[in-house]
Amino acid sequence: MxxxxxxxxxxxxxxxxxxxxxxxxxxxxxxxxxxxxxxxxxxxxxxxxxxxxxxxxxxxxxxxxxxxxxxxxxxxxxxxxxxxxxxxxxxxxxxxxxxxxxxxxxxxxxxxxxxxxxxxxxxxxxxxxxxxxxxxxxxxxxxxxxxxxxxxxxxxxxxxxxxxxxxxxxxxxxxxxxxxxxxxxxxxxxxxLIPQTVKLTTGLQFAFSEGDPLVIQTQLDAVMPYMLPVILTLICYKLIKKGQGKNTAQVIIGIIVFALVFAAIGYYTGVSIFA
Known part of the structure; x- marks a missing residue:
């Protein structure tokens, strides 16, 4: 041969x-x-x-x-x-x-x-x-x-x-x-890669009669930095895994709608999810 x-x-x-x-x-x-x-x-x-x-x-x-x-x-x-x-x-x-x-x-x-x-x-x-x-x-x-x-x-x-x-x-x-x-x-x-590529913060804060307001993002950073990006990534992972990857476009559109809605809420009421 x-x-x-x-x-x-x-x-x-x-x-x-x-x-x-x-x-x-x-x-x-x-x-x-x-x-x-x-x-x-x-x-x-x-x-x-x-x-x-x-x-x-x-x-x-x-x-x-x-x-x-x-x-x-x-x-x-x-x-x-x-x-x-x-x-x-x-x-x-x-x-x-x-x-x-x-x-x-x-x-x-x-x-x-x-x-x-x-x-x-x-x-x-x-x-x-x-x-x-x-x-x-x-x-x-x-x-x-x-x-x-x-x-x-x-x-x-x-x-x-x-x-x-x-x-x-x-x-x-x-x-x-x-x-x-x-x-x-x-x-x-x-x-x-999550902290570098996923950016999610909240502008939520509570004002008191005396002293500085309580800023939720500052408290989260003190307890566990990048907690919100990790939670958002986990939610997206669970949704995509449940849909076996066929719902990726829907998840992306959902994130865009989520950002727009909460940005609008933050603009009108003083509460902001995305900074």
Missing amino acids: AHVSNHALNKVLLRTQGCQFAHNYERMQSLSLTYCFSPVLEELYKDRPKEERVTAMKRYLEYFNTHPLAIPFILGICAALEETTDEDHKDAVTGIKTSLMGPFAGLGDSMLNLTWYPIAGSIGASLCVSNGSLIGPLVMFLLINVLYWPLKYFGIHMGYTKGMELIEQGGVALIERLGNLANVLGVIVVGC
């Missing part, structure tokens, strides 16, 4: 950039996975009978769904297995591919979606909010891809050269542990 070249691996890497374009509810990423991996199959099976080429292609049309960042690493391992495994034992390729979906999905979601993406997004958003700069989205895009591309490049090449060695040495357990650690880090990072 032929040897997998770096050219084929790099073609797979480039094709994984569009791995989210062919989802279907029956087999999820199977179509895009087959398209991404076809350069390797074309090299390995170019001199083999048509039946074997068809069978090899069908192996990657099975159900598959994981984080896009993990696809190059998994396909690198599959390339090594396709190259070294006899045709009668190709079920091992499908087994390894299937067993790696879950751990890598959790790792990608926790380390990127819940950790790095919010960090990059908050930096870009802060540039837009502070001075109205349009460079914010570009900074976010660059920060994400500065991490994304190297991980995918080394993922496919390391998956091809050392992937099975890492798995045999307990790499799956390590991946799951890293995923749990990244989840904790993601929660900490998102929690730290």
Whole structure:
């Protein structure tokens, strides 16, 4: 059987950039996975009978769904297995591919979606909010891809050269542990972003016959600073979670209405929720 070249691996890497374009509810990423991996199959099976080429292609049309960042690493391992495994034992390729979906999905979601993406997004958003700069989205895009591309490049090449060695040495357990650690880090990072990105104060105060009025915001800051932003974030989180993300637009509109109504109340009665 032929040897997998770096050219084929790099073609797979480039094709994984569009791995989210062919989802279907029956087999999820199977179509895009087959398209991404076809350069390797074309090299390995170019001199083999048509039946074997068809069978090899069908192996990657099975159900598959994981984080896009993990696809190059998994396909690198599959390339090594396709190259070294006899045709009668190709079920091992499908087994390894299937067993790696879950751990890598959790790792990608926790380390990127819940950790790095919010960090990059908050930096870009802060540039837009502070001075109205349009460079914010570009900074976010660059920060994400500065991490994304190297991980995918080394993922496919390391998956091809050392992937099975890492798995045999307990790499799956390590991946799951890293995923749990990244989840904790993601929660900490998102929690730290709340005081910087969510601004909510109250102008409510009570006047007494003698002395200075009792300013509620001052009392809240003395007990627990940023209590109101945390409460507002928690309410939005609960509403979006209850609606499974389908009511995000309604939540945003609700916040705008909430701000306008209480700003009007503050203007006419002396009570202000937003300062």
